Amino acid sequence: GELNGGYAIARDVLNDGLLALSAESVGSLSVLLNETVEYSKTRQQFGMPIGKFQVLQFRMADMFIAMEQTRSLLLAATLKTVEGHDDAAKAVHAMKAQLGRAGRKIAQEAIQIHGGMGMTDELGVGHYVKRLTAADGLFGNADVHLMAIARSA
Structure with a gap:
C-alpha cells in the first residue's frame, strides 16, 4: 500500500x-x-408448561426484542459498510455495543429459564453462552465501542 495508508486498510479489515x-x-x-422458547413449552411446573407463566x-x-434490535443494527452496519457510507464505522x-449488551441479557435469561441445566455440557445453551461471552471481548467489548461512538460524536 501507500506510505502512511496502513491505518485505513487495518480499520477496514477490523470492521469486516x-x-x-x-x-x-x-x-x-x-x-x-x-x-x-421450545424448552418453556415442554418443561412442566405445577402441572403446566412454564411457558404459560x-x-x-x-x-x-x-x-x-433485544435479538431483533441487534439483528437490525447488524443489517444497517453491513449495508452502510458495503455501500461506503461516511458513518459506517x-x-x-x-x-458491537448493542451485541455486547443484548448478548449478555439473552444469555443470562436463557440460563435462568433453563435452570441449572443451562450451563451443563449436555445442552447447547451453555456452549452458546460461552461463545457469546468470548465474542463480546473480541475486538473490544461493548464499553469500548460506546466510547468510540462518544469520541466520534
Missing part, C-alpha cells in the same frame, strides 16, 4: 471482522431464543 463476528453472534442469539413470557419477549461500533 466485527461484522463477521457479529453475524455469528446474532445467529447464536437466535438459537438461544428459539431453544429457550406470564413473567416468563415477558422475559422471552424481552429476549426477542459509527454503525459498526453501535452494532
